[in-house]
Every structure is written in C-alpha cells, then in structure tokens.
Amino acid sequence: MKFKNNLLICSFLIFSFCLNFAHAQGYKIKTIVIDAGHGGFRSGAAGSFSLEKNIALQVALKLGEKLNEELPSIKIIQTRKTDVDVDWYRRAEIANEAKADIFISIHCNSMPDKKILNGYKTIKGKKVAQYKYVKNTSTSGTETFVGAYRRINEMDAGLRENEDIIKDKNYKKTQTKDPTDPEELIMLSLYKSLYRTKSLSLAQLVQKNYTELNKRVNRGVKEQGLLILQRAAMPSILTEIGFISNPTEEKYMNSESGQNEIVDAIVKAIKEYKKQTEN
Numbered sequence: 645m646k647f648k649n650n651l652l653i654c655s656f657l658i659f660s661f662c663l664n665f666a667h668a669q670g671y672k673i674k675t676i677v678i679d680a681g682h683g684g685f686r687s688g689a690a691g692s693f694s695l696e697k698n699i700a701l702q703v704a705l706k707l708g709e710k711l712n713e714e715l716p717s718i719k720i721i722q723t724r725k726t727d728v729d730v731d732w733y734r735r736a737e738i739a740n741e742a743k744a745d746i747f748i749s750i751h752c753n754s755m756p757d758k759k760i761l762n763g764y765k766t767i768k769g770k771k772v773a774q775y776k777y778v779k780n781t782s783t784s785g786t787e788t789f790v791g792a793y794r795r796i797n798e799m800d801a802g803l804r805e806n807e808d809i810i811k812d813k814n815y816k817k818t819q820t821k822d823p824t825d826p827e828e829l830i831m832l833s834l835y836k837s838l839y840r841t842k843s844l845s846l847a848q849l850v851q852k853n854y855t856e857l858n859k860r861v862n863r864g865v866k867e868q869g870l871l872i873l874q875r876a877a878m879p880s881i882l883t884e885i886g887f888i889s890n891p892t893e894e895k896y897m898n899s900e901s902g903q904n905e906i907v908d909a910i911v912k913a914i915k916e917y918k919k920q921t922e923n
C-alpha cells in the first residue's frame with residue numbers, strides 16, 4: 645500500500661511537472677465557464693425585493709457579453725442562461741468537460757436575522773427572557789472564495805453556499821469516489837494544489853478591483869470547503885458580489901450601473917490574470 649502510494653505520488657508529480665512545462669510553452673486561456681448561482685426553485689438568498697438567483701443570472705450574462713466583446717478569442721460558456729436549476733455537480737462537470745481554464749461562480753451574500761432580547765415575561769412565577777428576530781441590514785461588502793481541500797465528509801455543512809447541495813437528495817448518490825480512500829485523498833490534494841495558487845491570484849485581483857475601481861467594502865479572499873469549487877479541475881473562484889440583506893447593496897446589485905461596475909471589475913481582473921499566466 646505504501647509503495648503503491650509512493651509510486652502514485654511520483655507519477656503524479658512527473659505528470660504535473662510536464663503539465664506546468666507545457667503551460668510555460670505558450671499557454672493561452674481558451675475557455676472560461678461562468679456559473680450563475682442557484683436558479684429555478686433554488687432561489688438562494690432573498691432581499692426585500694429581489695432574489696439572489698436573478699441577480700446572479702443578470703450579472704453572469706452581462707459578464708459573458710463583456711468578455712465576448714473585450715476578449716473575443718476566449719470561448720465563454722454559461723452553466724445556465726435562464727431561470728433553471730442546474731445540479732451543483734453538473735456545473736463543475738460542464739467546466740471539466742469543456743477543459744475550461746477558469747471557472748467563475750457568481751453569488752450574493754446575506755446575513756441571517758439577528759436574535760435580540762425583547763423583554764421578560766413572567767410564566768408560572770418565573771421570569772423568562774423573550775427574544776425577537778430582526779433583519780441584519782448593516783453588513784456590507786464583497787468577498788471571493790477559493791476552494792480549500794477537505795475530505796468530502798468533512799465539508800462545511802454550515803456554509804451558506806453548501807446548504808443547497810447538502811440538502812440535495814442526489815448529493816450522496818453523486819459521490820462516485822470513496823472519500824475515505826487514502827489514494828483518492830492524495831490524488832485530490834495534489835491535484836488541488838496545482839490550481840490553488842492560480843485561484844488565489846484571480847480571487848485577489850477580483851477583490852482588488854471591487855475595492856479600487858468600485859470603492860466597495862473588501863471582506864477579502866477566503867479559502868473554504870465549497871463543494872462546487874472542489875469539483876472543478878481548474879483555477880476556480882466563487883465571488884459574492886454584495887449583501888442582498890443590505891438595502892443599499894441590494895439596490896446597487898439590481899441596478900444597471902451597479903451590475904456594469906461589478907462586471908468591469910471582474911473583466912479587468914481576468915485581463916490582469918491573463919497577463920500573469922500567459923506567455
């Protein structure tokens with residue numbers, strides 16, 4: 645078992661070296677997959693007048709159009725173009741099948757309601773605290789995630805963007821590989837480390853442009869066990885373009901000018917990333 649593992653690691657390192665070498669020789673970004681989060685009956689987070697799935701789709705389609713105009717040599721693929729639900733694993737599969745160079749998933753953030761003390765009631769002679777829930781409308785800003793390698797059964801079930809997936813009845817069925825197999829773990833972690841640096845650079849460029857160009861609050865780049873990013877075998881990011889639970893940001897993300905600003909920030913980041921990685 646140990647020998648087999650070592651052999652596996654060696655062959656993988658040789659493979660990745662060759663891959664990197666091939667990349668150094670005239671690597672060009674050919675395909676970008678854009679993924680509008682949620683869709684159909686999975687509406688994502690809800691604001692006071694809009695839904696995450698619709699904002700994500702509008703921004704994804706605008707991003708695709710702008711990339712077609714400014715970088716016409718790159719093929720753009722959307723995981724959805726209408727208000728439909730696409731299985732989470734299918735989204736990553738679309739990118740893998742297209743041998744995409746970049747995978748970008750578009751989402752909106754949301755804060756859960758705040759539980760606050762709302763006085764006391766005397767019940768059977770005892771003083772009992774009463775609570776009420778109020779909307780948390782003050783948190784704002786943008787953040788971009790890159791995948792962190794975790795065993796599938798150690799995934800962050802509490803992460804908002806994983807919730808839909810964990811609830812999915814097909815979730816267990818679609819785990820084709822045994823997540824506890826040590827060989828599988830070695831392969832996956834090596835595989836992932838190949839894309840980690842590139843994903844981080846792209847995420848940082850996106851955040852830099854949101855902050856410098858769009859003057860948005862920067863909540864930074866985070867590495868988290870997001871299932872969708874883990875399945876995509878290429879540099880991948882999931883960008884949260886603002887808080888739908890914040891009235892100002894909800895308005896901004898629904899406006900033509902806000903969406904254009906967001907798209908411009910991402911397009912500029914892709915151009916900068918292209919310069920960094922191509923030669």
Ligand SMILES: [Zn+2]
Binds near residue numbers: 681682751805
């Ligand atoms: Zn989302």
